[in-house]
Structure formats: C-alpha cells, structure tokens
Amino acid sequence: MTGSGQFRRQRRLALSVAIDTVGAGVFLPLSLLYFVTVRHFSAAAAGTAVTVGSLASFAVVPLCGRAVQALGPKSCLLVSNLLTAGGYGLFFVAGHPAAVTAATFVVTASDRLYGAAWPTLVARLAKPEELTRWFSAVTVLKTTCLGFGTLAATALLALAGGRGLEVALALNSASSLLAAALLLGVPVPAAEPPANTAARSNTRAALRDRPFLSLVASQTLLSAAWLIPTVAFPLYLVETLHQPAYWPTVVVAVRYATATGLQMRVTRGLSGWSRSRVLRLAIAAAGAAIALTATISTAPPAFQGPLAVLVAATLALAELASKPTAAAAAVSLAPKGDEGPYMSLFQLTWTVSYAVGPAVIGVGLDNPPLLWAALAGCVAASALAHRLRAPLRRSPPDRLPAEAPDLRKRVEAPDLSP
Template identity: 30%
Template sequence: MAVIDILGLPNTRGRGPLIVAQVVDALGTGLFLPFAVVYFHASKEIGLTTVGVMLSIAALLSLPAGPLAGPMIDRIGPRRVVIVSNLIRVLTFTGYVFTDVPWQLIVLVTVTLWSESLFRPAAAALVAQVADDGQRARWYAMERSLRNVGIGAGGLFGSVLVGWGGTSGYTAVVVLNAVSFLVAAGLVAAWRRTAVPVPTGSSPAPAGDEPARPRGGYRDVLADRAFFGVLATVCVFALCDLALTVLLSAYVIEARGLPAWQPGTLFAINTVLVVLAQTAVARAVERYRRPRVLQVAAVLWMVSFALFAAVPGGHSAVAFGGLALGMVVFTVAELLQAPTSSALTVAIAAEHVRGRYLGLEELMWSVARVLAPTVFTWLLAKGPGLPWLALCLCCLAAVVVLHRLNRVLPASVLRESVDG
C-alpha cells in the first residue's frame, strides 16, 4: 500500500497550484486572525466595545452572502468565484490601512465577510470538481490540515511582527495578508483543469471550469426535503465547532478561575491533532455510511462537553487533565465531522445546483456565527454548565435527524466509495 494512501492523502497530480494557493491563503489568514479585534483597537484607536459592535453589525449584514454565492458558483463556476473573492479581500485589507473611520471600517469588514462567504462554498465546489472519484472527503481533510498548518505558522509570524513593530507590525500583518490573497488568486487563475491527468479510456475534462448546462434554482434545492435535515446538522455542528473559539477560553478563565495559559495549550492540542490525524481519520472512515460517522461525531462531542462541564474550579492540575481529555475527544469528533459533512452536502447535491446547496450550508454557518457569542455568553452567565448542556441537547437532536437521513438518503450519497 502506498504511503500516500496510508496517510489518507488524495491524488494531487496536476493540481499543485490549487494546493499551494490553499497554503498561501491560510498563511495570510493566520497572520491576521489572532489580531483582528486588537488591530482595530490598537492601530485605529477605536474602543473595544465599538470594535465589537462593528464586527457584529458586519456579521449580520453579511448573512445573505452565502445564499447569493450559490447562483454565482453555478453560473460562472467555482474557480472564478474563488478568484473574485480573493481579489475582493485584496482591496478590503488594503483599505484597512488607509482609514480609521468606524463607519468606513464597518463597510470594509462587511465586504470582507461577504467575500469570505463567497470563498468557502466556492472552494468546496472546486474541490468537488477536481477530486478523483471517491476522494472528496480526503481532499476536504487535506485542505483542513493544510489550513491549520498555515494558520498556525501565520499566527506565529504575525506575533513576531506585532511584538517587533508595534503599530507598524499590525500594518505589516494587514498588508501581508492582502498580498497573500493576491498570490492565491494568481495561483488559482493560472491553474487549468486540463492539467489534471486523465485516466486511460476517459475523455479529457473541458478547459477551465465551465458551469453545467442544466438550469436550476433554489426551488429545486428547497424541494429536497432530506437536505433540510442535513442543514439542521450543519448548524448544530457549527455551534459545536464555535464552542472552541467563542466559549472555551471564557469558561476556563472566568467561570472556573483557572490559569490563562490553559486555553492556549488546549488550542495547541487541537491544532496538532488536526494536522497529524485529519487525513488518516478521513481515510479510515470513508467506507462507512456518512450519517453513521456524523452520529459518532455528535456522540463524541456530547462526551467532550460533559468532560468540560465536570471540570472543577480551583484545582489547576486536575482541571487541566480533565480539559485536556475533553479536548482530545472534542478533536476526534471534529476529525470525523468536518470532511464527512462537506462530502455529504456535495454528494446530495445535483451538480448544476451544487453552488446553491453549498451556499445554504454557508448560511447555516453564518447564522451560527451570529448566535454563538450571544447565546454562549448568556448561558455562561446563568451557570457554567448550561452552555455545555445546551450543546449536548443539540447534538442529541442531530443524532435523531441523522438516523432518519441514514434511512431516507439514496445509497449513492451514503458512502465515499460510491461517490462520483
């Protein structure tokens, strides 16, 4: 068995520029992501509360972006939408450097979030186009591993720039992020689908990424009742994922009174496990039915949330042991869910409306991003265990929905091995 297959990596021959573009994009994102809030506060001298309001307004205004991205992807093809979204972010991040007026920054952040909501479903649709038969989950897994590596490395480099240059360092981070989007756009633009090796006896793929001939709209997507169940699970899993970045630090430091170093260490555990194990886990589960894999992920998330909730306050070493165990279980759930959920959405979608399916999936993530900060902090204020209990109940509901999906979905979308 080839080493590539053992590691769960997909066939990447002829698709090198796309992979390099993913890494460059992730490096740039990693540069800016840890400093997004503090950049506007420290570099633009805007109050933290005002920054929070700005970001919330921008997130709300960007909610329609996902559904609107779908028709664009279906009409002009995912590669072009990826390029456009990257070029838009070149402009918005350049704009950050030249203004410190809050309303102008709200406009720029809103446009940035719109472009991100174009990018994510377009990138997923592009993977669905270029992946070999039966390897979509592997591609999504590899993409996630590369993104974690890039974000981690970018974050470290960004920390060096900020620590060394102060305000100038923040500006350098933003400029380099804009450059990374420009390079990524150029790499994707330079790639042509004809570069992908064609198996013997098969017809070559058309140049570029021409959209499919059949016409369709959201009426076709909304007629797919099973997809509503998929969307419900996407929203649940998005909330579970966001618990890591939105809830965990506040819970550990504020609710349990534990040392401030612990959340960062827990994030590091998560990142290392994703980088080392994501592709191998995707390969290990690809022969199983996707709803079953997602059910296991939901149950593991429930276990991890119970472990987090049971952590005692005031006993640092004992608490960290429980938190670390919970983080390992949490990460295993992520490793199972992330590539499987993406592959399920792509598999259930007809090709000519695939962008619309992915656009609605992006909408569920956007809704979760709006809900998570408010709901999690409100529940945490009512009681330290309440956010974890609420997430457990959501996961339990997802298990029930997935049980039904496992019965009603056609065999052609249940397993990666039969995915075309």
C-alpha cells in the first residue's frame, strides 16, 4: 500500500491535521493586522513583539526532543495542540507588547514541540519505504487546507472587519482543541525500546552526527529560496517594478496550485531516484530560479509578471521535491524508535527561514541585486553542505552504541547512493 493510501486509512489523524491547518490558515495571515486593528498596537511594535517571541521559542528545541522521548509523539502532539489553543487565547488579553511576546512564545514553542513530534509519529506509522509518500500526502493535505483557511480569513475580514479578526482568532484556537480531541482516538504503535538506554539519542548526539547535521544545514540554507514567491515578490513586483497589484496574487496562486496539484505526481515520478539525487535536483532548480529572478528587472515590463510566475512555479516544484524527501531522509538517519531529538533539530530546516527571512528580505529589497546574490549564495552553500554528506558518511557514526553498526549501515546505505 502506498504511503498516501495508508494515510487515508488514518482518517482521524488526517481530519485532525486538516482542521488544525484550516484554523491556522484562518488566522495567521491576519495576525499582525489583528494586533494593529483590534489591539491598537503600531505595526512596528506588533511586528517586533511577534519576532522576539518567535525567536525565543528556539531555546526550547532541545527540551522538545526530550519530551518526545519521555512522553511519546502522540502525547506531545496533544500537548502542542493544547498549548497552541491557550497561546492564541492569550492574544485576546494581550494589552502590552511584552504580553504579545509572551503569547507568541507559547504559540511558537508549541510549534517547536509539534515539529519534533510529528515526524516521529510518522516514523511509528509508516514503513521505511513509505516515508516520502507519507510526507508528500501530508504536504498536499496541509497546503490545501491552508489555502481554504486563508480564503476564509479574507471573507471574514471583508464581511466583518475587526470583529471578523476576533472570530478568526477564536476559530483558530478552537481548531487546535478539536484537533487534539481527534488525536485521542488515533492508534500509534509502540516504539521498540533502545537496546542500550545509556546510549539514547539526545541533541548533543544529533549535533555530532555529521551526515545528519549536513542534511539540516543544507535544507535550512535552501529554505531561504522558498520565501521568494510569498514574501519577496509581493513587494518587489509592486513597489520596485511598479507592476499591477494583481501579479502578487497570481504568483501566490500559482505557487499553491503547483504544490497542491503536482505533489503526489512528482513524488511518484521520483520514486526510483535516490534521496540524494532528488535533493541535488531540488537545489539545482532553486539556483536556476534565483538566476531567473535576477533577470526580471532587465526584462520588458510586459514580461516581468510572467517571469515571476515562472520563478514561483519552478521554486514550488523544487520545494515539493525537496521537503518530503529531506524529511524521510532525516527520519531514516535518526535512531529507530528514538527519533525525538533528531526531529526537534530537523524542524530548523523550515522554521529558521520563516522566522528571520521576512526581516532580511524587507531590508534586502532596498538593493534587489544584492538580495538575489545573497539568496544565490545560500543555495550554493546548501549544495556544498549536501555534497559534504557523502565523504562524511564513511566516518564511524558518533551516536549509535557499538553493538549496532550493522543497523546503521542498513538504514543509510540504500538512501544515499550517488
């Protein structure tokens, strides 16, 4: 059975993910507007408070890995949903920037816990050869639901203004509680206990695992490119290139349509490739997209919008090839049944760029050629980090006990062939 078919059989889990993601889509696009319009903060104060709270949440990443080890992934997902609901509830009473920072910290810390627990849960439910298809199926589901949530947010804002923002916040909090209730009925197989409890994985061991760290570094650097269609282009096309205001909408729509419509087809098409080869292809496609981005300003105005759409589609294809494959590779590299600390670090591959990227792009758009060069440098560094994985793999592993070298070989060798 395919990973997507297996995921469809987990109906309560699929429904939990869908409801939680729709709720996020309803409120997250409007979160800063909520603080400005309803809570009457300045945009600068609200943005700073949210950024500080988000960055502070990275301090709990090691604790999240330990929590997954101690409580199990399902329990941690439940705790994460409850914390998310409570954190968004605090937004209703946040009357000072410090309170916004604290509430944001609760929400984003719960996201850090979710990011550690979710791949670990998938590792319990999916066979090793199904991991990529599972992560692809979840990506399609979440992307679709996020789009529906964003459309609902736009409708609420148009129909009810500030009151609609409060409704969106309440719906987001309620969706987390409902997602937690649905998770209660999801059966999760117990993990095999580690053979040597003294040698259990931890954050320090994951940081010493050079192939895994190379994967994290490569994917974190690559994720800077994913921000171009949704963060950079809306400002760049309208403010810098003076294109009609509909082009950013077209760009974002194409990005999401490509991801939703082609995710499973691309996954099936690449199923015969090694994970290393798929990741190299994604890095190359991202580099080509950035090179094309750098030429947009020199093109005739009539071609600038279509070129941006082409960039968005190329990056979407690279992202939907890279993300599920990298997640499956990370799970395979982690110790079987003890994935929590590894997965807590792996979430940096998408959370770092979304935390600091908007600020960097906002400043960088004062000098677009320099911004594109910097993003190209990130992709080049991603390729280098990925290339370093192969020779480092020949080194003895740091994190497995001496009695398990054969297990390590069986886990790694099939996935990292040239």
